[in-house]
Amino acid sequence: MFITICVIAYNEEQTLPAILKDIAAQDYAHGSMEVVLVDSASTDHTKKIMQEFAAQNTTQPDMGFVSVSVLDNPKRTLPCGWNVALKAYRGEAILKVDAHASIPKDFVTKNVAVLESGEDVCGGQRPNIIEQPTPFRNTLLLAESSMFGSSIAPYRNNPGKSYVKSMFHAAYRRKVFESIGGFDERLARTEDNEIHYRMRKAGFKLCFDPEIISYQHIRPDLGKMLKQKYANGYWIGLTTGVCAPCLSLYHFVPFAFVMAIILSVLFCTGFAIAGSITALSGAALVIFKVIAGLTGLMWVLYGLLAVIMALAAVIGAPEIRNKTCLALPFLFLMLHVSYGTGTVIGLIKMPFWVKGIKNGRN
Numbered sequence: 001m002f003i004t005i006c007v008i009a010y011n012e013e014q015t016l017p018a019i020l021k022d023i024a025a026q027d028y029a030h031g032s033m034e035v036v037l038v039d040s041a042s043t044d045h046t047k048k049i050m051q052e053f054a055a056q057n058t059t060q061p062d063m064g065f066v067s068v069s070v071l072d073n074p075k076r077t078l079p080c081g082w083n084v085a086l087k088a089y090r091g092e093a094i095l096k097v098d099a100h101a102s103i104p105k106d107f108v109t110k111n112v113a114v115l116e117s118g119e120d121v122c123g124g125q126r127p128n129i130i131e132q133p134t135p136f137r138n139t140l141l142l143a144e145s146s147m148f149g150s151s152i153a154p155y156r157n158n159p160g161k162s163y164v165k166s167m168f169h170a171a172y173r174r175k176v177f178e179s180i181g182g183f184d185e186r187l188a189r190t191e192d193n194e195i196h197y198r199m200r201k202a203g204f205k206l207c208f209d210p211e212i213i214s215y216q217h218i219r220p221d222l223g224k225m226l227k228q229k230y231a232n233g234y235w236i237g238l239t240t241g242v243c244a245p246c247l248s249l250y251h252f253v254p255f256a257f258v259m260a261i262i263l264s265v266l267f268c269t270g271f272a273i274a275g276s277i278t279a280l281s282g283a284a285l286v287i288f289k290v291i292a293g294l295t296g297l298m299w300v301l302y303g304l305l306a307v308i309m310a311l312a313a314v315i316g317a318p319e320i321r322n323k324t325c326l327a328l329p330f331l332f333l334m335l336h337v338s339y340g341t342g343t344v345i346g347l348i349k350m351p352f353w354v355k356g357i358k359n360g361r362n
Helices: 016-024 046-059 078-088 107-116 135-145 173-181 191-201 222-246 249-274 284-316 323-358
Strands: 003-009 031-040 069-072 093-095 121-125 160-164 169-175 206-213 213-217
Touching: 003 016, 003 078, 003 107, 016 046, 016 191, 016 323, 031 046, 031 078, 069 093, 069 323, 078 093, 078 191, 078 206, 093 107, 093 121, 093 173, 107 121, 107 169, 107 213, 107 323, 135 222, 135 323, 169 173, 169 191, 173 191, 222 323, 249 323
Parallel strands: 003 031, 003 093, 031 069, 121 206
Antiparallel strands: 093 169, 121 169, 160 206
16 A cells, blocks of 8 residues: 655654654555655744755665655644645555654554555554653653543543544545545644544544554643643634534533632632621522532542542553652643633634634634
C-alpha cells in the first residue's frame, strides 16, 4: 500500500527534528511512502528544517521516500493545514502525526496492517511522555496521563481492540475524505471531534488497535499546560454552536464543576448581602442550608476523588514518583478549573462567534 505520512507544524523548531528522525527510521518500505510536511506560516526555523529534510531525501540513498513535499498553510490553523495536505497527497491512505509526537519504527507498518485487514480508519494508543524530565515535570506527566487529569478518550486509556468515536494519530483510506470532504476550518481545537463525527455518520468505523502505539510530548511547564487546557475548553464551548453532537458528555464535566463553584459562591454572597445568616428564617434559611450542604459535599467528594486518583497515578508509576507528587490533587483542581473556565467563556462568546460566521467575519 502506498502511504502518505503527514506532519503539520507551526513554530516547532524544537520538536520537529525528532519526529522527522522517527519518520526516517520507519521500517515500512520507503519506496511505498511519501512524506507531506505543511508549514503553517512559522516565524522560527520550522520551514527550513522541513526543507532540509526534503533535500536529504535526494542526497541520502538510505531515505529513499517516493517524495518529500513541503507545503504552505497561510491560514496557520491545524484544520486548514490538513486541508492543504488533503489536496496534495497521493497515497492510498494518509497517516497524520502530530509535530509533538514520537513514533516507533513499526508505526506505519502496524497501521497499514490494520488497513489491509479491511478497515478504513485506524489508530491506537497514545501515551504521554515529557522531554528533559525533572521531578516536577514528572508530576505534570502523571497529572496529564491520569484519566482524572485528562479524559477517558480511548487512545489515552486502551479499551482493547474496538471501534471508538475519536482518535489522535490515525490512518485514513483515501475514500474516507473523498466521501466526507475535508476538515472544518472554523474549528481550531475540535477539528478531530467534528470530522470523526462526520465519518461515523457516513458509515465509516474507527478501529482502535492497541498494538499501534505512538507518543505525545506534553507541555513542559504548568503555565503552558493550563493555557492548553483553557484553549481546549474554550473551543468546546464554541463548537457547541456549530456541531454539538460531535462532543461527548465528558467534555462538559469541568464546565459543570466550574459552574457549581460559581453558582454556590453567588448564592452565598447573595444571602450575605441580603442580611446576616443568623437573621435568616423560614424558607430562606432552609435554602441556605441546602446550598451550603451541597457545596460542602461537592468539595468533600472532589477532594476524596482527587486524592484517590493521585494515589492511583503515583502507585502506577513508581519509577517517577517524587515529593512533588504531593501537589497532584491541587494540579488536578487547576487543570479542571482552567478547562471549565475556558468552556464557560467559550459558551458565552459562542452566539456572537456563530453570528460572525454567518456574516462572514469568522
